[in-house]
Amino acid sequence: MIDIKLLRQDPDLFRAGAAKKRIACDIDRLLELDQRLRESSQRADELRARQKAGGKRMAEASPAERPALLEEQRAQKAELKALDDELAPLQEELDRLLLRVPNPPAAEVPEGRDDSENVELRRVGEPRQFAFEARDHMSLAEAQGWIDVQAAGRISGSRNYFLLGDLALLEQAVMRYAFEHMVKKGFVPVSVPTLVRTEAMVGTGYFPGGEEQAYRCDDRDDLCLVGTAEVPLTALHGGSILDGARLPLKYVALSSCYRREAGTYGKDTRGLYRVHQFLKVEQVVIAAADSKASVAHHLAILENAEELLRSFDLAYRVVNVCGGDLGQGQVQKFDIETWMPSREGYGETHSASRFHDYQARRLALRYRDADGKVQFCHTLNNTVAASTRMLIALLENHQQADGTVRVPAPLVPYLGGRTHLGVPLG
RNA sequence: GGAGAGGUGGCAGAGUGGCCGAAUGCGCUAGAUUGCUAAUCUGGUGUCUUGGGAAACCGGGACCGAGGGUUCGAAUCCCUCCCUCUCCGCCA
Numbered sequence: 001m002i003d004i005k006l007l008r009q010d011p012d013l014f015r016a017g018a019a020k021k022r023i024a025c026d027i028d029r030l031l032e033l034d035q036r037l038r039e040s041s042q043r044a045d046e047l048r049a050r051q052k053a054g055g056k057r058m059a060e061a062s063p064a065e066r067p068a069l070l071e072e073q074r075a076q077k078a079e080l081k082a083l084d085d086e087l088a089p090l091q092e093e094l095d096r097l098l099l100r101v102p103n104p105p106a107a108e109v110p111e112g113r114d115d116s117e118n119v120e121l122r123r124v125g126e127p128r129q130f131a132f133e134a135r136d137h138m139s140l141a142e143a144q145g146w147i148d149v150q151a152a153g154r155i156s157g158s159r160n161y162f163l164l165g166d167l168a169l170l171e172q173a174v175m176r177y178a179f180e181h182m183v184k185k186g187f188v189p190v191s192v193p194t195l196v197r198t199e200a201m202v203g204t205g206y207f208p209g210g211e212e213q214a215y216r217c218d219d220r221d222d223l224c225l226v227g228t229a230e231v232p233l234t235a236l237h238g239g240s241i242l243d244g245a246r247l248p249l250k251y252v253a254l255s256s257c258y259r260r261e262a263g264t265y266g267k268d269t270r271g272l273y274r275v276h277q278f279l280k281v282e283q284v285v286i287a288a289a290d291s292k293a294s295v296a297h298h299l300a301i302l303e304n305a306e307e308l309l310r311s312f313d314l315a316y317r318v319v320n321v322c323g324g325d326l327g328q329g330q331v332q333k334f335d336i337e338t339w340m341p342s343r344e345g346y347g348e349t350h351s352a353s354r355f356h357d358y359q360a361r362r363l364a365l366r367y368r369d370a371d372g373k374v375q376f377c378h379t380l381n382n383t384v385a386a387s388t389r390m391l392i393a394l395l396e397n398h399q400q401a402d403g404t405v406r407v408p409a410p411l412v413p414y415l416g417g418r419t420h421l422g423v424p425l426g
Numbered sequence: 427g428g429a430g431a432g433g434u435g436g437c438a439g440a441g442u443g444g445c446c447g448a449a450u451g452c453g454c455u456a457g458a459u460u461g462c463u464a465a466u467c468u469g470g471u472g473u474c475u476u477g478g479g480a481a482a483c484c485g486g487g488a489c490c491g492a493g494g495g496u497u498c499g500a501a502u503c504c505c506u507c508c509c510u511c512u513c514c515g516c517c518a
Contacts, residue, residue: 042476045487052487055499059444066498073498197508222508241436241473366473372455374473 001361002101004034017104020323022113025101033094040087047080099208103358105323106332112322118335119322124306125315127339128397135403136342137395138271141167143403144422147272158269159261159276163391166421170394170407171279171387173414175254178281178385181308181410182252187283190253192232195223200235203363205329205355212262225258230381233284238363241374247367248287248297252384255280272388273347279387285380288367289357294331294378298354301382302334305350308385312408314393315339317346329358338389341396349389352382 007014011027018025054073061069110119141147146167152160163171183189201207201214201224215225226232233251242249257280268274283304285297302318309316321333330353337346357376360366365377398406403425407415415421 038476041487045476048488049486051498055444058498070498077498 001098001358002103003357003361004098007031007101008034013104014101018102020105020109020111021102021326021328022324023102023328026097027101030094030097030101033090033097037087037090037094040083040090044080044083044087047076047083051076051080096208099202099362100328102328103331103356105326105330108320109326109332110320110322113324115321115325117322118319118325121318121320121334123315123317124310125313125339127315128341130341132401134341134396135399136271137392138342140395140399140403140405143425146422156276159274161272161275161388166405167391167395169415170405170411170421171391173407173411174385174390174394175279175281175387176414177410178308179252179254182281182283182304182384185250185304187250187252190229190233190236190251192229192236192253192255194226194229194232194255194258196226196231196235198222198224200224200231200238201226203238204231204234204359205327205362206231209328213260215258215260226255227259228257228280228381229253229255229282230284233282234286234359234365234379234381235363237286238365240365242286242365242367242377244288244367244369244375247377248285248293251284251286253282253284255282257386271342272392273343275388278389281384283382283384286360286365287378287380288369289375289378291356291378294354294356294380297378297380298332298334298352301380302336302352305336305352305382305384309336309338309349311410312390312394314397316349327353329353329355331356331358336383338393339397340392342392347389347392349386349393350383352380354378354380 002014007027007030011031014025015027018027051073054069054076058066058069058073110117112118135143138147144166146163146165148162148164149160152162179189195217198207201210206214206227214227217223217225232255233253236251237249256277258277259275261274261276264274272278283301285301287293287297306316306318316336316338319335319337321330321335326333332354334352335348336350336352338349339345340347356378359379360376365379366374367377369375394408395405398408400406400420404420404422407419407421412419
């Protein structure tokens, strides 16, 4: 959520921000509501003050004085009630609109309508050239007996999968390695709930707006399945005032992630690229409110993921995501796209976002700084490794002519010392 | 799922209709005292919001798990929900 005081001071900043993000947003209506509410609530506060004073007089009044006082208080009460009734819907509308105001993107964010206008920052590693007919991850996995989407479709519907044998082992290996990679860097390992209240979805900025992308339990419970561990991790300290000396807090979590993928019919239907459920190791930083430091954290968590990709011998590129492709809350986002031979291109595998205090405001996530002032935290997050997309990259890039898959060095210890997976195919 | 007990400031804990934003203790903090440490004494010590002020600060309003209600007046009474604890049942 944005700071309404800033909005009053500099509405154009927010108009420009919304325009850059290509998100419609009625700033004028918001300012008008704010203005009216502030004026009226002053009146309401005065009425309440008189009401309170009257109550005190009542307590001290003699029985003879009471009836007159009572009458006076009744009249006041009616007046106050009328005013409150008038204000309540306005306040509601303001709150609703406020949740929708996009966080203005950083100056470094490129102009652009959608992902086609993201700006490439660098390419690292050479896409692999094959001296043989390379397979896509699906045909390779099927040939090795590593995947069953038919059975998954029968049991769970489309975009679900069973992984079997070596591929199930590889998934675990990647997750374990990614997790420990971050723990070694001092990130606190966390196991998180993946069922969260609507409140947490709103707090992290996924709602309102992202409801179609999230699975929701039925109305017996107010619970959603998270699309990423970012949600529980960022919400972990919501509602509290942290000791500023303890910041930044760095967390890493491994969790299942659930995505409805509504509106993507016919898109990436083959294989593991777009699925309803996967595992992901996610890094979250909760920091002090300092935009410079925030940028440093952003680059650091980006580098953490790049390190992992380089250690896997995977080629990738980093893009600076353009305004139109940014989410409502993000100040800036870097995506990492990893080379995927079957796509003959780079496919998104990581997404590093920084939010400034946008999520923190919604979550009431604050800290006390060295001067004793209460401030909203800055939050950031990035993927470390998302299982399915990492498996696509590993299978396709490290496949051998005989249909086995080479295991990159860091994963060997997590696979019992094996350097190749699968059996030679005829 | 059944029965019961609770949710009050950083923590512990009082408060059953007005004098309660809330006693007391601990903690924290500033100062005094002190050869050092410990101890002692004194003051300060919630959040949000609004108005005034350059600021220190001052005034108003809201907040005692959340949301509704009763009342001139609610931490206190009523309803719904959430959470915690104890016992029983079921279960990974």
